[in-house]
Amino acid sequence: MSNTEILKGLAAIAGEDRVITNADAVAEETKDAIGFRRYERADGVFNVPKALCVVKVDCTETASKVLSFLNANKVKTTPRTGGSSVTQGIEPVEGAVMLDGSDITGIYKIDEENMQVTTGCGMPLQELEDKLNKMGYTTGHSPQSMPLAQMGGLVATRSIGQWSTLYGGMEDLLVGLEAVLADGEIVRIKNVPRRSTGPDLRHLFLGCEGTLGFITEVTIKIFKYKPDERWMCAYQIGSMQDGLDAIREIMVEGYRPAVVRLHDPAEVAMLFNAVTDEGKALLLFLADGPKPIADATGAAVDAIVKKHGAESLGTKPVESWIETRNDISNELEETSEQMHDMGTCVDTCEISASWSDIGKIYEAVCARAAEELENLVVIGGHSSHSYINGTNIYFQFLFQVTEEHTCQEDYMHIIRIIMEESLKRGGSIAHHHGSGKYRTAWMPEEHGSSYPLLYKLKNALDPNGILNEGILLV
Ligand SMILES: Cc1cc2nc3c(=O)[nH]c(=O)nc-3n(C[C@H](O)[C@H](O)[C@H](O)COP(=O)(O)OP(=O)(O)OC[C@H]3O[C@@H](n4cnc5c(N)ncnc54)[C@H](O)[C@@H]3O)c2cc1C
Numbered sequence: 001m002s003n004t005e006i007l008k009g010l011a012a013i014a015g016e017d018r019v020i021t022n023a024d025a026v027a028e029e030t031k032d033a034i035g036f037r038r039y040e041r042a043d044g045v046f047n048v049p050k051a052l053c054v055v056k057v058d059c060t061e062t063a064s065k066v067l068s069f070l071n072a073n074k075v076k077t078t079p080r081t082g083g084s085s086v087t088q089g090i091e092p093v094e095g096a097v098m099l100d101g102s103d104i105t106g107i108y109k110i111d112e113e114n115m116q117v118t119t120g121c122g123m124p125l126q127e128l129e130d131k132l133n134k135m136g137y138t139t140g141h142s143p144q145s146m147p148l149a150q151m152g153g154l155v156a157t158r159s160i161g162q163w164s165t166l167y168g169g170m171e172d173l174l175v176g177l178e179a180v181l182a183d184g185e186i187v188r189i190k191n192v193p194r195r196s197t198g199p200d201l202r203h204l205f206l207g208c209e210g211t212l213g214f215i216t217e218v219t220i221k222i223f224k225y226k227p228d229e230r231w232m233c234a235y236q237i238g239s240m241q242d243g244l245d246a247i248r249e250i251m252v253e254g255y256r257p258a259v260v261r262l263h264d265p266a267e268v269a270m271l272f273n274a275v276t277d278e279g280k281a282l283l284l285f286l287a288d289g290p291k292p293i294a295d296a297t298g299a300a301v302d303a304i305v306k307k308h309g310a311e312s313l314g315t316k317p318v319e320s321w322i323e324t325r326n327d328i329s330n331e332l333e334e335t336s337e338q339m340h341d342m343g344t345c346v347d348t349c350e351i352s353a354s355w356s357d358i359g360k361i362y363e364a365v366c367a368r369a370a371e372e373l374e375n376l377v378v379i380g381g382h383s384s385h386s387y388i389n390g391t392n393i394y395f396q397f398l399f400q401v402t403e404e405h406t407c408q409e410d411y412m413h414i415i416r417i418i419m420e421e422s423l424k425r426g427g428s429i430a431h432h433h434g435s436g437k438y439r440t441a442w443m444p445e446e447h448g449s450s451y452p453l454l455y456k457l458k459n460a461l462d463p464n465g466i467l468n469e470g471i472l473l474v
Contacts, residue, residue, distance in 0.1 A: 001073045013065045020054040033086045035347025036411040042340030049094040058103040060216040068184025079210035081150035087436020118219040121152025138225040140167030147329045151218040157434040158207035164385045166258035178217035182462035210468040212461045229289025231298030234317035235310035236276035241359045243281045246308035259286035266380025346398045353427030354390035364421040375400040392431040435472045
């Protein structure tokens with residue numbers, strides 16, 4: 001089928017005004033926030049493959065008809081909602097159709113008895129959270145991209161928020177959903193507190209990054225919102241490993257502060273105005289109410305970290321972190337332009353591993369990056385999502401872009417180091433941003449002998465391979 005016929009067919013299904021072909025508007029939809037692309041954009045370069053058009057669907061039935069048409073004509077399709085991907089997840093292959101669900105929006109039901117909320121896939125998380133807060137509830141989900149991300153994308157990437165150590169990630173919050181398969185079939189997974197009815201089918205779509213279906217409706221849990229009953233405190237501690245040991249003990253002893261963060265000295269210098277003594281790491285804790293639980297958690301955290309040599313810095317560093325923690329989401333392109341003007345590229349990359357390995361991965365990555373990249377300005381990181389058996393490290397790096405290599409080449413050199421060191425020690429190469437396109441090459445090693453299962457799922461659910469080519473599957 002020719003491009004003209006595809007556009008005509010889409011307009012007949014979705015309405016002419018919902019099929020966008022203007023080159024600038026289409027390019028805008030494919031702007032991923034991965035660091036080297038932000039640098040390229042500041043350089044006036046746009047290297048992303050061109051999509052044919054954007055289709056802005058406004059309901060499940062239209063999404064179903066659109067997918068059925070695209071599948072019948074084997075047209076590559078890239079789903080998106082908020083567009084805050086940092087992994088090349090919303091970059092199309094040449095000629096693909098961008099399937100935009102941001103108009104399937106709205107809060108369908110706030111179920112106060114059963115403590116859950118149902119929304120369209122295009123519901124912006126920030127709006128949902130603000131509305132719930134006014135009613136005395138919270139989603140418990142607070143990713144840094146809260147001002148940008150929407151519910152469909154959050155489920156599709158297995159997102160996690162800054163309050164995760166208490167509330168969990170999207171896998172703990174998601175109750176049920178509706179999705180449209182590649183051939184247009186609509187499937188619903190009902191809302192129940194738990195089920196023992198075979199494999200949990202929510203997980204086909206959680207983290208699928210649009211490769212197995214298009215999520216149209218999402219139901220997540222809600223919690224009581226008690227900001228006045230919180231306990232919080234910051235500490236300085238001798239080293240990253242001391243901090244990791246202290247957090248491990250907190251988790252193993254059974255305490256669950258909502259926020260558990262450990263920033264290394266490089267990040268303290270970059271982000272916290274050197275609030276600690278030189279060379280020390282920074283711990284930030286916040287325990288959510290009810291007050292008796294928050295106070296008891298706070299007392300235990302205080303005793304444990306002091307046993308590991310930490311010294312209290314009071315509540316101020318936590319308060320100022322809370323105030324500014326999501327600013328970058330609104331200032332991303334501006335910050336990238338400033339960095340570009342200084343000839344530098346900055347970004348982040350997150351991995352996870354068990355307690356016995358995480359400190360070694362952190363040390364190895366920092367040492368290798370410093371050794372292998374002469375143009376590295378700084379690499380550091382933090383742990384921000386902890387579990388009884390391990391934690392994540394969110395690396396942040398800044399390098400000078402030189403004439404010798406493109407920005408992307410040096411960027412991917414650092415990523416390669418992070419991927420290799422994580423895999424070597426049994427960690428996972430992606431804690432929460434997803435695979436996108438930039439991590440796909442490492443997916444076979446990440447999944448090992450279970451990797452063929454992903455292909456079998458893909459062949460069963462999307463036999464024509466129309467959905468998000470190049471992501472997850474090599
Ligand atoms: C400044 C900044 C901070 C961030 N902080 C965090 C953080 O704290 N925690 C975190 O987890 N992530 C974070 N991210 C990453 C990003 O915000 C998340 O991955 C988020 O879940 C993406 O949601 P979105 O609606 O923007 O999705 P999009 O960017 O639109 O899409 C993301 C992926 O999901 C797929 N997709 C989108 N919608 C659908 C759908 N309806 N059905 C099927 N597939 C779909 C896309 O194809 C793509 O692969 C951050 C990003 C930025 C830019």
